[in-house]
Amino acid sequence: MKRRNFVQSSLVAGSALLSGGIAKAATSDNDYSSLSGKPFNLNYGIHDGMFKNHAGPDFIDQIKFAYEQGFRAIEDNGMSGRPVDQQSKIGETLAKLGMAMGVFVQPGLSNDGNMLASGKQEHIDNFIKSCQQAVEVAKRINSKLVTVVPGDFDRNLPIGVQTGNVIEAIKKGTAILEPHGIMMVLEPLSDNPNLFLRTADQSYAICKAVGSPSCKTLYDMYHIQRNQGNIIPTLNLCISEIGYYQVGDNPGRNEPGTGEINYKNIFKHIYNKGYKGVVGMEHGNAGKGKEGELALIKAYREADSFM
Template identity: 80%
Template structure:
C-alpha cells in the first residue's frame, strides 16, 4: 500500500473510532464532542421518574437533565400532584429552561377508591369536580395541559346505559372547570381488572363525542389496548380525532419497545405520519438491570424511532 493511501486509511479509521467512543460517552451521560446519541427523536417521548436513576441518581430533576442529553424532550409524571409544591415548581422551571414538554399527570385529590362516576351519586361527582379544580393549580406550576382521568368501576346494579349517562354528565361538569384554562382531561381505558368501567377506546370515543369539548379526549395506552382487544392500528384510526395522548408499553411484561409482541416501529411511524406532535408517554418498566438496562432502553427507542 502506498504511504499516502495508508495515511488516509489510518486517519479514517481513527476518526471512526473517536466518533464511536464519543457516542458511547454521550449515551453514558458524559460530555462528548459527537452529539449523535443525543439527537432529538422523531416523536416526543416522555420519560418518568426512576427511568434513569442508575445514571443520574434518585433526583428526578437530574434524571430529566440526563434524558435531555440522550435526546428525550418530554416527561410525564403520574404522581406529580402528590409532590411538594416547591418540587413541582422546580420541575416546571427545569422543563422550561431545557425546552422540554410535560405530558400527563394523574388527577389529584381523590381517595384511594378513585372516581366512581358510573354511580351518578352527588358526592362522587362533587369529589370529581374538586379534583379537577386541584388539577388546574398543579398544571399551572408545571406548565402542563394534560391530566389523566379514570372514571372508576362498573356498577353492577345499574343498566350500562344509565352508567354511561352518569359518566358523561360527570365528565361534562369536570370539563367546565378545565376548559377555561386550556387543560385537557384524557380518559384512559385500562386493562388492570374486569371491574373497570372504561376498558376500550371506542367507549372513550363515545364519551368524548357526547361531551363535545376539546378538553375531553382519550388517552390511548397501547399496552392496555393490546391486552384488552389488540387491533391497535385500526382502532387508533377509528378513534384518532378524539385521541389526545399516547402511552407506550410492550406486552407481555410492560417494558420498553422490542421486549414483547407489539411492533412499535410501525406504530410510531403510523402516528408520526398522522401528524401527531404531542408527547408519547413512556409508561413502562425496564427489562434490564442497572446502567446496562437503561442504555438498552435508549437503544430500543432509537431502533423503534428509526422509521424515517
C-alpha cells in the first residue's frame, strides 16, 4: 500500500475508532439508567433517610422507592427504638415487596453503658435483657440479624481476662437468640480508642470460642480499613466467622467511589465467595438533594457491575 493511502486509511480507521470510543464513553455515562429497577448482583440494604429527597421523610415510602431502583433489602440501626406499630408496618412492607431485613442494633445497649469486658453482673444482666428484647423486635420485622457491640475496655483488667469476660457474656446471649434462629453479629469499630472490639481477627477469636451459629462477625469495611486495612486478605482469613457485611468508603464514610476503597473488587470477591445475605449501606450520601441520591444509585450500579 502507498504511504499516502496507508495514512488516509489509518486516519479513517482512527477516526472511526475514536468516534466509537466517544460514543461508548457517552453511552457509559447513561448505561446505569437503563438498569433502573433491575435487582443488583448483591443484596444491598438501604438506610432511613438515604432517599428522603425523592420519597419523602417516611421510611416506608423510601423503602418502596428503593425497591423501584433495584434494591432488595434494608437495615435500620434504630429499629428497636421505633414504635411497635411502625416496626410491624415496616415488616409487612418488606414481606409484601419480598425484601430482606438486615441488621438492627440490639436494644438497650450503648458503648458507655455496656462493658461486657468488665465481667460485672450489672452489664451482663443488661445484655441478657437486651437479647430478650431483640427477639421480640426481630419477630415484628422478620429479622434474623442483630448488631452487638461489647462496649469499652476495662483498663484495670488484663486483655485476656477481658476477652474471657466477653466470651462468657456472649455465650449467655446466644443461649437466648439461638432457639429463635437469630444471629448476633459482633462489630469491630474504629470510632474511638476506648472500644474493646476493634479488629476482625479479634472478633474471629471470640466467635470461635463461643462456638454458636448465633455469634458471628459484622465485617464493616469502613471500620476494617481504618483500623487495619488489608480488607480482602483479612476477609479470607476470617470468613468462616463472618455473618454480615457493611459498606462505607474511607475517608468520609459515604457511598462507594467517594474514597480509597475499591468496592468493585471487594463486591466481586464477596459474590464469588457465595455470599447471599444483605450488604448494609452503612454510610451517608456524599451529594446533596435528589442529585446526591441519584449519584449514590449510580455509584452502586458501577461498583456492582463486576459480572
